[in-house]
Amino acid sequence: MFELWQWQQLFSDWRVFAAGLGQTILASGLALVLSLVLGVFMGLFALVPLRALRWLNRVYVEVFQNTPLLVQTFFLYYGLPHAGITLPVLAVGVIALGVYTGAYIAEIVRAGVQAIPKGQYEAAYSQGFGYWATMRHIILPQAIRVALPPLTNQVVNLVKNSQILALIPGYDLMYQADSWTQQTLLYQPGYVTVAVLYLCLTLPLAHLARKLERMLARGRAEEVRPTVARASGSVPA
Amino acid sequence: MKRGSRWLMAGIGVLLALSLTAGCGGGGGGAIAKIKERGYLKVGVKADVLGFGYKNPDTGQFEGLEIDIAKAVAKKIFGDESKVEFTPVTAKTRTGLLDSGDIDMVAATFTITEERKKIVDFSPVYYSDGIQLLVMKDSGIQSLKDMDGKTIGVSKGADTGQRLKDKAQELGITVNTAEYETYPEILTALEAGRVQAMATDGSILKTYQAQDPNTVLLPDKYSEEPYGIATKKGNDDLRDLVADVINEMKQSGELQKLYEKWGLTGGGSS
Numbered sequence: 001m002f003e004l005w006q007w008q009q010l011f012s013d014w015r016v017f018a019a020g021l022g023q024t025i026l027a028s029g030l031a032l033v034l035s036l037v038l039g040v041f042m043g044l045f046a047l048v049p050l051r052a053l054r055w056l057n058r059v060y061v062e063v064f065q066n067t068p069l070l071v072q073t074f075f076l077y078y079g080l081p082h083a084g085i086t087l088p089v090l091a092v093g094v095i096a097l098g099v100y101t102g103a104y105i106a107e108i109v110r111a112g113v114q115a116i117p118k119g120q121y122e123a124a125y126s127q128g129f130g131y132w133a134t135m136r137h138i139i140l141p142q143a144i145r146v147a148l149p150p151l152t153n154q155v156v157n158l159v160k161n162s163q164i165l166a167l168i169p170g171y172d173l174m175y176q177a178d179s180w181t182q183q184t185l186l187y188q189p190g191y192v193t194v195a196v197l198y199l200c201l202t203l204p205l206a207h208l209a210r211k212l213e214r215m216l217a218r219g220r221a222e223e224v225r226p227t228v229a230r231a232s233g234s235v236p237a
Numbered sequence: 238m239k240r241g242s243r244w245l246m247a248g249i250g251v252l253l254a255l256s257l258t259a260g261c262g263g264g265g266g267g268a269i270a271k272i273k274e275r276g277y278l279k280v281g282v283k284a285d286v287l288g289f290g291y292k293n294p295d296t297g298q299f300e301g302l303e304i305d306i307a308k309a310v311a312k313k314i315f316g317d318e319s320k321v322e323f324t325p326v327t328a329k330t331r332t333g334l335l336d337s338g339d340i341d342m343v344a345a346t347f348t349i350t351e352e353r354k355k356i357v358d359f360s361p362v363y364y365s366d367g368i369q370l371l372v373m374k375d376s377g378i379q380s381l382k383d384m385d386g387k388t389i390g391v392s393k394g395a396d397t398g399q400r401l402k403d404k405a406q407e408l409g410i411t412v413n414t415a416e417y418e419t420y421p422e423i424l425t426a427l428e429a430g431r432v433q434a435m436a437t438d439g440s441i442l443k444t445y446q447a448q449d450p451n452t453v454l455l456p457d458k459y460s461e462e463p464y465g466i467a468t469k470k471g472n473d474d475l476r477d478l479v480a481d482v483i484n485e486m487k488q489s490g491e492l493q494k495l496y497e498k499w500g501l502t503g504g505g506s507s
Contacts, residue, residue, distance in 0.1 A: 077429075077431065078425050078426065078429045078431070079429075081429040081430050081431065082429060086429075086430060086431070167417075167418060169393075169415045169416050169417060175416070178329065178393055178394070178416070179393065179394075179398075179416050182328055182329055182393060182394030182395075183352070183394070183396065183399070184352055184356075185332045185352070185353055185355075185356040185357065186356070187332060187333060
């Protein structure tokens with residue numbers, strides 16, 4: 001089954017895979033921006049003193065975490081045109097992926113902030129910081145370190161989930177590979193190539209995230225430790 | 238990056254090894270012996286194409302021309318047409334299931350092409366159909382000529398899209414194609430205005446025209462689609478036996494009778 005001519009045919013059709021890879025990168029990149037914006041804002045909404053915003057966060061997270069991405073995508077693709085709104089297929093993919101992943105990122109942001117001990121707030125308030133200043137200068141810089149590893153997972157998931165585009169048909173990597181392999185029936189070289197290409201997208205992301213983590217850890221060693229030492233020194237035993 | 242690339246190489250290695258083991262196995266000549274030992278024939282069929290392979294929701298049984306042919310093959314092997322197990326397949330899954338040995342043969346509106354002959358063995362043609370277009374009644378589209386710049390929904394894994402693009406080029410127009418997993422999805426896309434025509438073999442389109450009276454099936458045929466039964470390369474004895482069954486059914490006039498039984502007008506062998 002694994003003969004040379006099959007690979008030769010695959011390489012002579014490389015444009016098919018290149019086109020798909022380009023579309024996957026484009027859709028994932030745009031969806032990532034959307035999901036980060038949505039995720040950070042919606043995540044912080046869970047923590048503000050305004051009840052309406054907290055409520056908005058709950059509805060958003062529950063709806064998009066508890067319904068399948070496929071259903072959300074199909075709704076945008078097949079459903080909306082009946083209401084007179086026909087979004088381009090790339091927009092459908094970006095919105096579906098971005099909004100879905102955003103719900104997970106919102107939870108990570110919320111959990112990251114809530115992981116910071118109450119003492120940090122109390123220490124900040126005692127030093128005269130207001131709520132927003134405490135968030136910006138004390139809580140969020142620490143929360144980012146907590147949130148970064150799970151955030152990386154979500155980004156990698158987003159890239160892999162982008163193959164949802166293949167079903168609507170979004171001309172992404174999976175779509176092009178499906179089309180090519182079924183045309184030629186050479187599914188083994190076809191899907192091995194797809195797996196390798198997705199790896200090429202996700203491995204650098206994971207690598208980058210590790211680097212970022214190390215950088216933040218170094219920053220913590222230099223800046224935060226004295227703060228923590230002082231803070232814990234002030235807590236009565 | 239050094240560590241990353243080492244992991245990448247290891248990953249590729251594992252994938253290659255997996256594919257190699259999946260690719261080997263089977264082969265040899267004793268396909269029929271194995272089927273006899275198992276006691277029944279395993280056939281991949283369509284579950285959603287009226288007249289060819291259709292799982293009747295009332296009876297839960299598969300029925301259609303391809304089901305009857307599969308039963309004839311079982312009768313040839315066992316002398317008993319009931320010794321057959323049907324597995325629903327799609328254009329996407331049929332070759333993989335054949336390679337893995339999950340099914341012995343595919344009888345599922347599988348068009349014979351030169352490219353595919355390199356990968357699987359085909360029986361003689363048992364039915365020949367042509368690509369047609371299904372459009373919305375109010376679209377005013379009369380034929381492929383009216384599709385310039387528009388999008389045609391086709392089935393993933395079918396050769397329909399390429400054939401229509403070639404035809405369009407001859408007409409001096411360009412059409413886009415969008416591939417969907419299933420026929421109902423193409424019909425849904427047509428109804429949602431995502432595509433301006435649904436294209437596949439005429440006999441299949443009839444099933445879907447019946448489901449939506451707002452659609453109309455255009456009469457022109459844009460290709461010749463010869464259907465064959467596919468068997469795995471290397472299973473020569475099974476390939477020859479299936480060929481015998483088809484040829485006998487043609488000569489005895491039984492195939493013609495089956496066309497009438499299932500209301501198929503596309504026509505027989507060419």
